[in-house]
Amino acid sequence: MSEGLPVVAVVGAPNVGKSSLVNRILGRRRAVVAEEPGTTRDRGYARAEWAGREFLLVDTGGMEPAARMGLEALVTLQARVAVEEADVIVHLTDARTGPTEADAAIARELLRSGAEVVLAVNKLDDPSDDTERYRFYALGEGEPHPVSALHGIGVGDLLDEVVSRLPETTPPVEEDLLPGIAIIGRPNVGKSTLLNRLLGQERAVVSEAAGTTTDVVESEVEVELDGGLRERFALLDTAGVGRRAHRARGVPYYSALRTGGAIRRAAVSLLVVDAVEGLVAGDLQLARQVEEAGRSLGVLLNKRDLVPASRLRELEEQAAVRLPDLKPPVLAISALTGSGVEKVLPFAAGLHRAFTAKIPTHELAEYVNRLTADNTPPRGVKIRYATQTGTAPPRFTLFATRPGDLPENYLRYLENALRERYELYGVTLKLKLKSSR
Incomplete structure (x- = not known):
């Protein structure tokens, strides 16, 4: 999605607050957040920036290293792919549950990978008391950084540590948003x-x-x-x-x-x-x-x-x-x-x-003239001119005498003919009538 940007993956056991942290970093609700575990299942990518450094932030599903079959194993596989892609990994844990066996298994896996790992302890909502984080030294991943994804506490300090470990890269050339x-x-x-x-x-x-x-x-x-x-x-x-x-x-x-x-x-x-x-x-x-x-x-x-x-x-x-x-x-x-x-x-x-079709005005006008010659508009209405007035979706304006007298079925005839002639299938054609006066 963003060639040349370093990659930061947020991983951890189910329901430790990974998507909440991703949303906090991005400053918007990019990921779906809910109380029940297992809400995030695929890898989700978004561009993020901190202290002048841009990076690609990856949200992942909850890792369950012991899972061998079923949905849990598939979600864990997605998280492992994110780990392989990442330059820096944020291992997020939950202060309320303390270090769990799942946390320990994930830590062992991350340490074996040789990746840059930053340990974060979430749900420390009282900035005056972060003593619970010290229990997470037992995971062997270094300094446990206290954060509250819900309230934004400590997230800035965590990002300072993350960007300090990012590799130097050439800033990517800005491109237009892909269709x-x-x-x-x-x-x-x-x-x-x-x-x-x-x-x-x-x-x-x-x-x-x-x-x-x-x-x-x-x-x-x-x-x-x-x-x-x-x-x-x-x-x-x-x-x-x-x-x-x-x-x-x-x-x-x-x-x-x-x-x-x-x-x-x-x-x-x-x-x-x-x-x-x-x-x-x-x-x-x-x-x-x-x-x-x-x-x-x-x-x-x-x-x-x-x-x-x-x-x-x-x-x-x-x-x-x-x-x-x-x-x-x-x-x-x-x-x-x-x-x-x-x-x-x-x-x-x-x-x-x-x-996004664009039809030359002279070609469109000539084609509509042929259509009206083959099938004359009723009630003395005469279509004098036609032009395309917009794209995405295609919009056309017809200039006619007494446009209010042109029946719906005749407009449908013109619409179907234009659709067939220019292969405009799958789009809503917008035909607007104006008085030729």
Whole structure:
């Protein structure tokens, strides 16, 4: 995400306050925080700065070194990958529980790695009494730094120690924010499996349990376009959003908020639909979020290996009928086997081209003239001129006599013709009428 920046990973046992510390350092709610352990599962990356030094801050799930199977083992694997990437590791512990066996196992693992480790003891909320931190010398990681992520106590001193250990790096060149591709869908439809396929690595935790991803996971990808050109995108994996997410509490509620933010941030959203279950109300709700955000949408029919071709054709027709204002293109894939996955990024790049399309004025005006000549507007209305007045999504203005008399079905005819001629599928076309006077 930020080439050239040193990496600082925050690791520790479950529920010691890692995400709270990350939010405190960033000065905003970047990570989902809740009372129950296991809220963070994937690695979350964000740029941070302290004392003039920029670095990439990595939030991780709770490490459980003894776990050998199941979700705990997968989350621990994600944390271990973060440890391998990091230049400095903040090992966060909990003063209220004291040094636990899990803390000791993590400390042994970190010391064996040879990495730069800074030990922090969280939940010391009284700045006049930090005696509980002395028990953590037993972990063998050096000075235990007292902090309160909740109140911000000691965080500045901790960051002073962290940046003092960062390697010298060349400051990265500032770049424009990459256009985003958000992978969205209901819980357990295969979003994280698809992400890992696209990246060729275990970037996101994948489990049979629904709702494994609770935050937005961001990675950078490069797509080869026609003519050998290449374009970079930010790929966003999101939490599964259930039909009643707006009524949910705690983690599901905040995860739904994060997903909504990813939809607004991304130029393209790829809606992953379970081909076995079909297009259901939860899918349509997510599609409406994309439409209301004014972004572009493509539909990925996952698990195509489990249904006949006739079922895929039926779902493609359903998407066109039930999402008429977007008319999203549809691609059938199997994230599990990898079938069709090689087409996903070019598919998304095509949606981005439609979203940012710019049509020369003379070409557009001539085409609309041909359309009106082939199918004359009713009630004596004459469309004299057409021009594109915006992109992302494409917006057009038609100058006509008596624009208020132009019926909705004629506007739909023009919209469909423009969509087909310029391949503007998956975007909401905005046609505005003005008086030619």
